Amino acid sequence: MSEAMRVPTMAEYMAEGKQPEVLFWVGCAGSFDDRAKKITKAFVKILNKIGVDFAVLGTEEACTGDPAKRAGNEFLFQMQAMTNIEVMNAYEVKKVVTTCPHCFNTIKNEYPSLGGEYQVMHHTQFLKQLLNEGRLKVEGGKYKGKRITFHDPCYLGRANDEYEAPRELLRKLEVELVEMKSCKTRALCCGAGGAQMFKDAEKGDKEVNIHRTEEALETQPSIIAAGCPFCNTMMTDGVKNKEKQDDIEVLDVVEMIANAEDL
Amino acid sequence: MSYLPQLLFVIAFAYAVYFFARNVKRLRRNILLGKDVDRKDRKSERLSQMIRVALGQSKMVTRPIAGTLHVIIYVGFVIINIEVLEIIIDGISGQHRIFAFLCPVYSFLIGSFEILALLVLITVILFWTRRNIMRIKRFLSPELKGWPKNDANLILYFEVVLMVLFLTMNAADYQLQLNNHEAYVKAGAFPVSQFLLPLFENMSSATLVIVERTAWWAHILGILFFLNYLYYSKHLHILLAFPNVYFANLEEKGKFKNLDSVTNEVKMMLDPNADPFAEPAEGEGDEVPEKFGASDVSDLSWFQLLSAYTCTECGRCTSECPANQTGKKLSPRKIMMDTRDRLEEVGKNIDANKGEFQPDGKQLLDDYISREELWACTTCNACVEACPVGIDPLSIIMDMRQYLVMEESAAPAELNNAMSNIENNAAPWPYNQQDRLNWAKEA
Numbered sequence: 186m187s188e189a190m191r192v193p194t195m196a197e198y199m200a201e202g203k204q205p206e207v208l209f210w211v212g213c214a215g216s217f218d219d220r221a222k223k224i225t226k227a228f229v230k231i232l233n234k235i236g237v238d239f240a241v242l243g244t245e246e247a248c249t250g251d252p253a254k255r256a257g258n259e260f261l262f263q264m265q266a267m268t269n270i271e272v273m274n275a276y277e278v279k280k281v282v283t284t285c286p287h288c289f290n291t292i293k294n295e296y297p298s299l300g301g302e303y304q305v306m307h308h309t310q311f312l313k314q315l316l317n318e319g320r321l322k323v324e325g326g327k328y329k330g331k332r333i334t335f336h337d338p339c340y341l342g343r344a345n346d347e348y349e350a351p352r353e354l355l356r357k358l359e360v361e362l363v364e365m366k367s368c369k370t371r372a373l374c375c376g377a378g379g380a381q382m383f384k385d386a387e388k389g390d391k392e393v394n395i396h397r398t399e400e401a402l403e404t405q406p407s408i409i410a411a412g413c414p415f416c417n418t419m420m421t422d423g424v425k426n427k428e429k430q431d432d433i434e435v436l437d438v439v440e441m442i443a444n445a446e447d448l
Numbered sequence: 449m450s451y452l453p454q455l456l457f458v459i460a461f462a463y464a465v466y467f468f469a470r471n472v473k474r475l476r477r478n479i480l481l482g483k484d485v486d487r488k489d490r491k492s493e494r495l496s497q498m499i500r501v502a503l504g505q506s507k508m509v510t511r512p513i514a515g516t517l518h519v520i521i522y523v524g525f526v527i528i529n530i531e532v533l534e535i536i537i538d539g540i541s542g543q544h545r546i547f548a549f550l551c552p553v554y555s556f557l558i559g560s561f562e563i564l565a566l567l568v569l570i571t572v573i574l575f576w577t578r579r580n581i582m583r584i585k586r587f588l589s590p591e592l593k594g595w596p597k598n599d600a601n602l603i604l605y606f607e608v609v610l611m612v613l614f615l616t617m618n619a620a621d622y623q624l625q626l627n628n629h630e631a632y633v634k635a636g637a638f639p640v641s642q643f644l645l646p647l648f649e650n651m652s653s654a655t656l657v658i659v660e661r662t663a664w665w666a667h668i669l670g671i672l673f674f675l676n677y678l679y680y681s682k683h684l685h686i687l688l689a690f691p692n693v694y695f696a697n698l699e700e701k702g703k704f705k706n707l708d709s710v711t712n713e714v715k716m717m718l719d720p721n722a723d724p725f726a727e728p729a730e731g732e733g734d735e736v737p738e739k740f741g742a743s744d745v746s747d748l749s750w751f752q753l754l755s756a757y758t759c760t761e762c763g764r765c766t767s768e769c770p771a772n773q774t775g776k777k778l779s780p781r782k783i784m785m786d787t788r789d790r791l792e793e794v795g796k797n798i799d800a801n802k803g804e805f806q807p808d809g810k811q812l813l814d815d816y817i818s819r820e821e822l823w824a825c826t827t828c829n830a831c832v833e834a835c836p837v838g839i840d841p842l843s844i845i846m847d848m849r850q851y852l853v854m855e856e857s858a859a860p861a862e863l864n865n866a867m868s869n870i871e872n873n874a875a876p877w878p879y880n881q882q883d884r885l886n887w888a889k890e891a
């Protein structure tokens with residue numbers, strides 16, 4: 186890494202009487218999970234490099250409540266939601282970007298009726314916008330011509346109808362994008378959603394992540410690209426289970442962009 | 449000329465309509481046992497969704513083979529029903545082929561009905577083969593054992609019988625026309641049934657009239673019977689698919705509804721100025737529902753109940769379900785079928801008890817849908833996306849989970865851990881909220 190990351194907080198901005206362009210919602214996985222932290226850092230490095238004026242909530246951020254809601258605990262969800270909304274509204278947040286499709290979905294769709302109305306973007310959408318505005322340049326670099334398959338996160342794809350932004354970024358990386366037999370609207374879940382990440386699976390004959398990994402392996406990729414820290418964990422575990430970790434990497438789209446630039 | 453056939457026809461027709469109306473009333477009453485949900489907004493969007501998805505079958509063709517076959521039967525069904533209109537008018541008025549005066553148009557119509565009838569026959573045979581001979585996974589699920597499988601086949605046999613009767617009726621009619629029988633006006637074109645003529649050539653006109661009349665009667669009585677069979681069958685979708693798609697969710701699929709009653713409570717808790725002992729303001733108060741989530745059909749919304757009756761049992765949802773694909777007990781189709789079965793049971797209970805439901809010690813949860821099924825769902829929305837008629841099995845799963853957690857505190861232990869972590873340290877894992885920014889200091 187060339188230089189230290191700059192990660193200003195909303196509190197710091199507030200103290201200077203300034204507003205950042207966008208709030209980066211890091212999420213629980215992005216803050217605490219070792220694998221997901223790499224995604225967080227890759228995103229920050231890109232933001233730093235092209236000079237996007239962003240801030241995080243830091244210790245004022247709390248779980249969006251997504252797993253609680255999907256586990257059926259509406260009360261806990263709304264407690265989390267209202268607390269977060271209170272913090273964000275106090276900072277007069279207008280625009281939010283996040284590397285987690287679950288946070289993205291919850292803040293975008295379920296916060297407004299509780300008083301939290303923001304423009305919310307998934308990081309791939311945000312990066313695509315920067316690309317279109319000419320602020321971000323993406324070139325093939327080390328991934329040029331590599332065979333890559335993209336796993337659609339349920340909460341970005343079907344839940345919010347965004348299939349193109351991550352693919353457009355991948356195409357800019359000049360990769361050979363190969364689709365799995367179920368993709369986009371018919372993509373198969375990695376198995377983590379609906380709070381499954383935090384519990385053992387019910388009795389069955391296979392784990393969902395193994396099933397999805399098998400579909401990914403059928404495309405013979407050198408990289409499985411993902412857009413969600415939970416999918417990332419599930420697919421990484423799947424690849425390990427198949428003992429393919431030496432041949433196949435599981436990377437977030439934003440990590441690929443950062444790596445291509447050698448950030 | 450005797451009026452007896454007309455009289456018999458009117459009686460049969462009136463009885464069929466009466467019986468049908470009774471079932472529609474029962475259907476409506478059962479659906480309205482559900483809770484209210486606002487699906488009356490955004491009318492033009494709803495209309496165009498209905499035209500696209502229900503009328504236009506746009507989601508059927510995502511599976512090209514089954515989709516195309518279904519479109520043939522669907523178009524056949526809709527168009528051949530124009531002929532039924534003539535049959536009914538004939539039956540009531542005692543005329544024969546009352547639209548015959550339309551000459552070339554009439555010939556064109558009858559000709560197309562015949563071609564469609566043939567296509568429908570072929571398609572039905574293919575469908576039967578898919579269901580009974582080819583081992584297609586979505587037709588082998590345990591929830592299809594017994595009545596659902598028989599129902600599916602019965603529908604196919606019905607269609608065969610109706611089409612064969614229709615073509616027989618036309619063939620006999622055509623032969624009578626060729627014989628210059630005075631009661632049979634020369635009208636129509638018979639591109640398919642003409643090939644049946646060798647069967648009838650040597651029959652006397654009297655026999656032919658009997659054949660024609662028998663086929664005519666059997667055909668229309670069959671249709672009236674089929675109409676009344678719908679209520680007991682997955683075939684009800686031919687009617688309900690339209691309202692179901694119209695009232696289907698228009699929001700993003702990831703947006704789950706927020707419970708207003710909880711919002712009020714949470715606001716009170718978070719507001720430092722709120723006086724917990726204060727009198728509730730006018731119009732508020734008593735808003736806390738007696739129950740969170742759903743454990744029985746009456747806790748669901750009318751839309752969810754309408755969907756239960758609409759479900760075609762096609763299993764597209766189940767075949768896309770990651771839990772089901774990996775051998776878990778969950779099948780979103782079964783969720784819908786169970787909801788319908790329980791709703792029917794509740795409806796019958798109400799009928800048997802003079803309009804009042806008498807507790808029967810049963811409910812949708814546990815007696816129909818097990819907890820194991822509910823907890824296997826990843827909320828991935830694949831079932832919702834796959835459904836060709838706008839059904840959202842996931843919403844029922846979520847409502848029932850809500851009941852389990854909020855009314856019975858019956859989440860799996862690991863989930864309870866994750867939830868108490870969220871409550872205590874604002875993350876599903878046991879990390880301190882104060883450490884949330886530590887990553888920024890790591891290289």
Ligand code: SF4
Nearest residue numbers: 769825826828829831
């Ligand atoms: S939302 Fe649940 S029931 Fe529907 S397909 Fe996904 S896992 Fe299966």
Ligand code: SF4
Nearest residue numbers: 759760762763765835
């Ligand atoms: S819910 Fe929809 S997809 Fe599933 S079986 Fe019923 S009609 Fe088919």
